[in-house]
Amino acid sequence: MARITFVALDGSAKSYDAAEGVSLMRCAVDNDVPGIVAECGGACACATCQVLIAPDWLDRLPVAGPNEASMIDEDSGERGMVRRLSCQIEVTPELDGLVVHVPSSQY
Numbered sequence: 001m002a003r004i005t006f007v008a009l010d011g012s013a014k015s016y017d018a019a020e021g022v023s024l025m026r027c028a029v030d031n032d033v034p035g036i037v038a039e040c041g042g043a044c045a046c047a048t049c050q051v052l053i054a055p056d057w058l059d060r061l062p063v064a065g066p067n068e069a070s071m072i073d074e075d076s077g078e079r080g081m082v083r084r085l086s087c088q089i090e091v092t093p094e095l096d097g098l099v100v101h102v103p104s105s106q107y
């Protein structure tokens with residue numbers, strides 16, 4: 001279990017307990033986090049589950065695989081954060097306290 005906080009574009013934040021092994025995308029969708037669309041349901045095929053994560057969390061996240069890397073523009077980060085596909089990040093105990101920001105656009 002890990003406590004994950006999602007920050008909306010307007011700066012409002014909500015936190016949820018996520019079970020180990022579920023994706024950040026599933027946590028967001030199950031809790032109706034606005035702005036996380038996830039059209040493909042986690043198949044790494046739509047890039048509409050993008051989130052922004054502060055660089056100091058990156059060493060606790062899995063490295064983006066080739067499919068994810070091909071769908072994310074390396075320079076597309078915002079507000080000093082890195083863009084990732086939330087469906088490709090499984091919750092682990094090490095992610096307890098993670099803060100995830102919704103990007104300005106999924107397209």
Ligand code: FES
Pocket residue numbers: 025038039040041042043044045046047048049085086087088
């Ligand atoms: S849900 Fe489609 S790429 Fe993540």
